[in-house]
Amino acid sequence: MTQEHIVVLANTGETFRCSAGESVLAAMERVRRKGIPVGCRNGGCGVCKVEVIEGQFTRRKMSRAVVTAEEEARGRVLACKIHPQSNLRIQAVGKMARTVEAQQDRTSFVSGFMATPAASQPDTET
Amino acid sequence: MALTGVLRPGHVALRVLEMEPALKHYVDVLGLAEVARDKAGRVFLKAWDEHDHHSVVLREADEAGMDYMGWRVDSPATLKKLAADIETSGLASDMAWIPAGEHPATGERFRFTIATGHAMELFAEKDKVGNDCGTDGPDTNPNPWPDNLHGIAPSRFDHCLLYGDDLDGAVKLFRDVLGFSLAEQILAGPDGNLMIGAFLTCSNKPHDIALIRQPVKGKFHHASFILGSWEQVLKAGDILSRNKVSLDIGPTRHGITRGETIYFFDPSGNRNEVFSGGYIHYPDKPTITWTEQEIGPAIFYHDRKLNERFLQVFT
Ligand code: FES
Ligand SMILES: [Fe+2]
Numbered sequence: 367m368t369q370e371h372i373v374v375l376a377n378t379g380e381t382f383r384c385s386a387g388e389s390v391l392a393a394m395e396r397v398r399r400k401g402i403p404v405g406c407r408n409g410g411c412g413v414c415k416v417e418v419i420e421g422q423f424t425r426r427k428m429s430r431a432v433v434t435a436e437e438e439a440r441g442r443v444l445a446c447k448i449h450p451q452s453n454l455r456i457q458a459v460g461k462m463a464r465t466v467e468a469q470q471d472r473t474s475f476v477s478g479f480m481a482t483p484a485a486s487q488p489d490t491e492t
Numbered sequence: 493m494a495l496t497g498v499l500r501p502g503h504v505a506l507r508v509l510e511m512e513p514a515l516k517h518y519v520d521v522l523g524l525a526e527v528a529r530d531k532a533g534r535v536f537l538k539a540w541d542e543h544d545h546h547s548v549v550l551r552e553a554d555e556a557g558m559d560y561m562g563w564r565v566d567s568p569a570t571l572k573k574l575a576a577d578i579e580t581s582g583l584a585s586d587m588a589w590i591p592a593g594e595h596p597a598t599g600e601r602f603r604f605t606i607a608t609g610h611a612m613e614l615f616a617e618k619d620k621v622g623n624d625c626g627t628d629g630p631d632t633n634p635n636p637w638p639d640n641l642h643g644i645a646p647s648r649f650d651h652c653l654l655y656g657d658d659l660d661g662a663v664k665l666f667r668d669v670l671g672f673s674l675a676e677q678i679l680a681g682p683d684g685n686l687m688i689g690a691f692l693t694c695s696n697k698p699h700d701i702a703l704i705r706q707p708v709k710g711k712f713h714h715a716s717f718i719l720g721s722w723e724q725v726l727k728a729g730d731i732l733s734r735n736k737v738s739l740d741i742g743p744t745r746h747g748i749t750r751g752e753t754i755y756f757f758d759p760s761g762n763r764n765e766v767f768s769g770g771y772i773h774y775p776d777k778p779t780i781t782w783t784e785q786e787i788g789p790a791i792f793y794h795d796r797k798l799n800e801r802f803l804q805v806f807t
Contacts (some may be wrong), residue, residue, distance in 0.1 A: 406738060408758070410509070429556040
């Protein structure tokens with residue numbers, strides 16, 4: 367069995383185990399933690415975006431529409447496309463991260479349909 | 493011929509991050525057939541009951557999402573006329589003629605960008621390669637389905653749902669210039685008169701394209717393929733699980749269109765749907781309206797609530 371590493375989610379303080387054989391997002395889903403938003407699980411939508419604060423990992427190809435080269439250089443990656451090589455400390459930063467923390471209600475959710483680009487452009491967080 | 497002008501969605505061109513896993517998904521699991529590859533590495537696929545040469549185009553790229561969607565029109569004369577109408581409408585930008593043969597077995601295409609930022613194409617000619625059902629010639633004494641099906645095996649590419657900002661401009665182009673009708677709409681906002689969803693048809697189907705108002709340009713929500721029954725949708729769920737495909741939601745039913753559905757993701761995060769059912773649309777059918785309060789059952793009739801993923805996850 368591949369070695370398991372410990373992943374710490376800085377947003378919530380939650381921890382879970384993840385082996386090098388699975389993505390950080392898949393491991394989180396397997397143990398039913400809710401710390402990182404789950405979208406396509408395949409590197410296309412960007413909702414699982416995290417910043418790796420500490421630790422080593424390998425990565426697979428991610429859509430440049432949701433992770434720019436500059437972002438990647440700053441340690442921003444997609445949790446569904448990284449595999450830990452050591453214990454990791456990460457922070458969720460994707461377009462649903464605030465929702466995960468705040469448990470947005472339905473009213474503000476529907477208003478997302480009408481939001482102006484400036485107010486809710488998904489990928490402009492810095 | 494009573495169905496004239498724009499006949500149907502003829503192709504969708506998708507960007508994938510890596511071609512090999514994409515083909516495993518679209519060919520082995522979804523069950524489309526590979527019909528051609530070109531020098532640029534694009535792969536052309538079709539569903540079994542489509543007579544036209546191809547309906548899905550995959551291109552390896554650094555970004556997931558949709559390049560364009562193509563519409564088959566009834567004749568070269570209609571193609572010329574609609575292209576001219578689009579040009580004078582002021583409702584489209586980036587117009588260009590793509591020469592015949594740029595897609596294999598396909599005539600010239602007129603490409604334009606609609607107000608939501610999506611590239612669309614019209615074309616009049618694509619070779620008929622048949623559906624492998626005939627017993628005494630391609631279309632003579634056919635069997636109901638061919639022998640060589642595998643995977644989920646939908647019969648056709650059916651529609652796309654796309655996200656964009658200027659819904660009004662896009663809907664106006666489809667209705668006023670291309671002759672689509674509005675089968676269903678979602679209205680919201682303080683006065684309940686802001687259209688946030690449009691389900692447009694050029695045929696007898698409940699929709700050939702759906703557009704949802706979101707503060708983005710040119711985004712792709714899903715490409716959908718049609719199955720023959722609710723039982724086949726449930727079996728699709730079995731096949732997706734067996735192949736560990738990333739599931740979005742379902743099997744469930746849409747209130748809008750009444751379709752029975754399952755949503756899942758390709759290996760690049762592009763959403764796919766297979767569905768069955770729906771009703772028969774005629775151009776004189778009154779437009780169905782869904783209000784903001786009932787948006788949950790409109791989208792997911794069984795759960796009666798919209799999940800966060802429906803709005804936030806797209807490519
Ligand atoms: S879940 Fe879509 S990019 Fe990770
Ligand atoms: Fe659909």
